[in-house]
Amino acid sequence: MIRDITLGQYYGGESLIHRLDPRIKIIGTLLFIIELFIVDNFLGFGIAAVALAAVIAVSKVPLSFIMRGLKPILLILIFTFALNIFMVDGQILWQWGFLKITREGLMRAVFMAIRLVLLLVGSSMLTLCTRPLSLTDGIERLLSPLKRVGVPAHEIAMMMSIALRFIPTLLEETDKIMKAQQARGADFESGNLVQRVKSLIPILVPLFVSAFRIAQDLAMAMEARCYRGGENRTRMHEMKLKKRDYGAIAAMILFLAIIILESWWL
Numbered sequence: 001m002i003r004d005i006t007l008g009q010y011y012g013g014e015s016l017i018h019r020l021d022p023r024i025k026i027i028g029t030l031l032f033i034i035e036l037f038i039v040d041n042f043l044g045f046g047i048a049a050v051a052l053a054a055v056i057a058v059s060k061v062p063l064s065f066i067m068r069g070l071k072p073i074l075l076i077l078i079f080t081f082a083l084n085i086f087m088v089d090g091q092i093l094w095q096w097g098f099l100k101i102t103r104e105g106l107m108r109a110v111f112m113a114i115r116l117v118l119l120l121v122g123s124s125m126l127t128l129c130t131r132p133l134s135l136t137d138g139i140e141r142l143l144s145p146l147k148r149v150g151v152p153a154h155e156i157a158m159m160m161s162i163a164l165r166f167i168p169t170l171l172e173e174t175d176k177i178m179k180a181q182q183a184r185g186a187d188f189e190s191g192n193l194v195q196r197v198k199s200l201i202p203i204l205v206p207l208f209v210s211a212f213r214i215a216q217d218l219a220m221a222m223e224a225r226c227y228r229g230g231e232n233r234t235r236m237h238e239m240k241l242k243k244r245d246y247g248a249i250a251a252m253i254l255f256l257a258i259i260i261l262e263s264w265w266l
Contacts, residue, residue, distance in 0.1 A: 022138030084109035136161035
């Protein structure tokens with residue numbers, strides 16, 4: 001289950017999506033998330049799903065690898081689905097005691113499940129197709145206008161990038177700790193839900209120790225390389241928009257226009 005989390009991981013490749021400017025990919029991801037909350041019908045979700053499928057096909061990231069990231073949130077999806085299907089009033093399709101399934105509840109449950117799946121897959125594509133260093137530079141450049149009002153753009157970008165970069169590292173460390181404890185007789189699978197949650201508590205102490213050790217090693221490495229923040233910092237490769245980036249901007253504007261028109265007309 002731990003290894004199934006794909007958020008924060010980078011899947012190497014030389015596809016068109018990988019070679020896009022990171023600023024375009026960040027803006028595109030934000031627009032996609034906003035559009036998911038603008039959509040209020042299944043046709044809109046179908047359009048968003050087709051657009052996302054096209055991005056996945058162009059990126060050449062295996063669909064099985066992407067869908068593997070849905071396994072850790074399966075419990076959240078089931079809980080959200082059950083909460084909506086039983087708690088929304090409307091035309092009753094089935095009832096047993098105080099439990100009832102309504103037509104409106106069923107539609108809302110499917111609606112929310114589709115939104116969560118598209119949201120997670122769309123967000124994962126950003127980190128799967130963007131190197132952590134490029135992601136940091138892209139966030140910093142997008143936030144750079146805020147430096148005039150005292151916003152530490154470089155520090156914010158660095159913290160976000162480090163947080164995303166070390167998600168896979170901490171997950172791998174958690175997996176190692178769990179395997180080490182299982183080799184010593186620990187049981188994380190048997191018992192009810194409360195017992196299984198309690199059995200995970202002994203993992204937290206070594207995980208926190210490992211996290212602080214990794215943070216200390218990172219701080220020492222940055223200090224050894226004379227890191228002093230973003231002031232007067234130069235880059236080997238300056239980011240410049242190319243023809244493919246302008247093409248991606250045009251595709252995003254077209255997609256946004258289609259979603260807005262579809263929402264207005266329906």
